[in-house]
Amino acid sequence: MKLKRFLLRYYPPGIILEYEQSKVTKTKSIDLLDLRPESDLDAILDEIIRKEPLITPSRQDQVRHLIEKLQKKLGTSDDQKFYLFKVLRAHILPLTNVAFNKSGSSFITGSYDRTCKIWDTASGEELHxxxxxxxxxxxxxxxxxYGDKIATGSFDKTCKLWSxxxxxxxxxxxGHSAEIVCLAFNPQSTVLATGSMDSNAKLWDIEKGQEMSTLAGHSAEIISxxxxxxxxxxxxxxFDHTVSVWDVRSGRKIHTLIxxxxxxxxxxxxxxxxLIATGSMDKTCKIWDTGSGKCIGxxxxxxxxxxxxxxxYTGQYIASASADSTARVYNAVSHNCIAKLEGHEGEISKITFNPQGSKLLTASADKTAKLWDPLSGICLQSLEGHTDEIFSCAFNYEGDTIITGSKDNTCRIWR
Incomplete structure (x- = not known):
C-alpha cells in the first residue's frame, strides 16, 4: 500500500487518505468527530500514528498541519446574520424540495409543475x-x-438520472407501480435508491441504468x-410503522425495527x-442500535x-420537528431533552443542523424559517417573506448560505 495524498474534510472533521493498493486507487478516512479547538494535538497525532500504518514518520508533520487546520476551522466564530439575497420565481406551481451540490455552487428545485431546475447560487440564474x-x-x-449527476423521482412512477x-x-x-416519494444516492455514487407508494424500494445501478434489486417486505408506502x-x-x-435495515449488495433484509x-x-x-433515529406519527422518536436492531431509547x-x-454530525444530538409547532433537541446518549424550540405558529416539516452543528434551521407552515441555537433553544433569527408555507430548506456545505422552498412557487437564497 502506498499513500498518494491527503484530503481534508471540514464537516464532519476528518482526514481522507488516498492510497494505491495493487495499482488500484482507494480511500479511507480518519474521522475526528470529537476534535475541539482545545484538543491535545500531540495526543491525537500519537493515536492516529498508532492506528494507521499508512502514516509513516515522514508524513507526521503533514498530518499535524492538517489537524491544526481543522482545529482552526472549528474555532472560527459563527455569529453570521442571514439576509435575503435573491427571490427566484422558480416555478409556475409550488415547490416540493430543494437541494445543494457539495460545494454549494449550485442547487436544484423540484416542483408540481413536473420539472426540476438547476440554479447558480452566486447569481441566482437558472442553468437548466x-x-x-x-x-x-x-x-x-x-x-x-461528486455533484455531476442529479436524480428526480416523480409521481409518474419513474425516476430519471441527469447530467x-x-x-x-x-x-x-x-419498475415502480406507484408514485416515487423519496430517493438517495449511496456515497460512492454507484447506486441509486428509490422509495415508492407501492410499498417497495428499488436499488439501481447508476452506470448500467439497470435495476439491481427490489427491497420488498413493507406493507405500506415507503416515505424515507x-x-x-x-x-x-x-x-x-x-407507513406500516416499521423501519427496515437492508444489505445493499444482496438486497437482503438485516433487521426490522419494530x-x-x-x-x-x-x-x-x-x-x-x-445508531439510527426514527420519527413517527405516534409523537415519539426512537433510537436504535444498528448492529442489533434493538430500540435503545x-x-x-x-x-x-x-x-x-x-x-x-457528531451523533451527540438529535433534533426533531413536529406538527405541534415546536422542535426539540435531545442528547443521543442520555436521551434527555436539552432544548425546546418554541416560536413557530404552524407545523414544522423540516429541520436540519448546519454542517458545523452550531445552528438549527426549521421550515414551517407559518411561512417562516427560523435559525436556533441547538443547546439553549434560543431563536437567533427568523427568515421572513414567503407568502405561503415553506416545505423545504437546506444549508450549503460551508453553512453560510440557506435555500428555502415554498408553496408560493418561489425559492429564496439567504446569505
Whole structure:
C-alpha cells in the first residue's frame, strides 16, 4: 500500500487518505468527530500514528498541519446574520424540495409543475430545466460529493438520472407501480435508491441504468430512505410503522425495527452508522442500535406527529420537528431533552443542523424559517417573506448560505 495524498474534510472533521493498493486507487478516512479547538494535538497525532500504518514518520508533520487546520476551522466564530439575497420565481406551481451540490455552487428545485431546475447560487440564474416527467417531481438529489449527476423521482412512477452539467437525461428508471416519494444516492455514487407508494424500494445501478434489486417486505408506502456512510446498508421507513435495515449488495433484509405505533415520517443513520433515529406519527422518536436492531431509547415530549428527525454530525444530538409547532433537541446518549424550540405558529416539516452543528434551521407552515441555537433553544433569527408555507430548506456545505422552498412557487437564497 502506498499513500498518494491527503484530503481534508471540514464537516464532519476528518482526514481522507488516498492510497494505491495493487495499482488500484482507494480511500479511507480518519474521522475526528470529537476534535475541539482545545484538543491535545500531540495526543491525537500519537493515536492516529498508532492506528494507521499508512502514516509513516515522514508524513507526521503533514498530518499535524492538517489537524491544526481543522482545529482552526472549528474555532472560527459563527455569529453570521442571514439576509435575503435573491427571490427566484422558480416555478409556475409550488415547490416540493430543494437541494445543494457539495460545494454549494449550485442547487436544484423540484416542483408540481413536473420539472426540476438547476440554479447558480452566486447569481441566482437558472442553468437548466430538466423536463420529461409527466407528473409532480417530488424527490430530488445530487450525487454528492461528486455533484455531476442529479436524480428526480416523480409521481409518474419513474425516476430519471441527469447530467448536472448539461441537463441531459442519462436514464429513466421504470419498475415502480406507484408514485416515487423519496430517493438517495449511496456515497460512492454507484447506486441509486428509490422509495415508492407501492410499498417497495428499488436499488439501481447508476452506470448500467439497470435495476439491481427490489427491497420488498413493507406493507405500506415507503416515505424515507437513507444510506449509511460506507454505502453497504440502507434503511427504509414506512407507513406500516416499521423501519427496515437492508444489505445493499444482496438486497437482503438485516433487521426490522419494530416499536412505533404510528406511520414513520423520517429515519436516519448517525455519521458513524452505529445508531439510527426514527420519527413517527405516534409523537415519539426512537433510537436504535444498528448492529442489533434493538430500540435503545424513546424520545418523548411532543404533543403531535413528528415530521422530521436529524442527527448532528457528531451523533451527540438529535433534533426533531413536529406538527405541534415546536422542535426539540435531545442528547443521543442520555436521551434527555436539552432544548425546546418554541416560536413557530404552524407545523414544522423540516429541520436540519448546519454542517458545523452550531445552528438549527426549521421550515414551517407559518411561512417562516427560523435559525436556533441547538443547546439553549434560543431563536437567533427568523427568515421572513414567503407568502405561503415553506416545505423545504437546506444549508450549503460551508453553512453560510440557506435555500428555502415554498408553496408560493418561489425559492429564496439567504446569505
Amino acid at each position: 430545466t430538466l423536463e420529461g416527467h409527466r407528473n409532480v417531481v417530488y424527490a430530488i438529489a445530487y450525487n454528492n460529493p 448536472s452539467e448539461t441537463g441531459k437525461c442519462f436514464h429513466t428508471f421504470r 430512505l437513507s444510506f449509511n456512510t460506507t454505502g453497504d446498508q440502507i434503511i427504509t421507513g414506512s 416499536g412505533h405505533r404510528g406511520e414513520i415520517s423520517s429515519a436516519q443513520f448517525n455519521y458513524d452508522c452505529s 424513546t424520545l418523548r415530549g411532543h404533543d403531535d406527529e413528528i415530521l422530521d428527525v436529524v442527527f448532528d
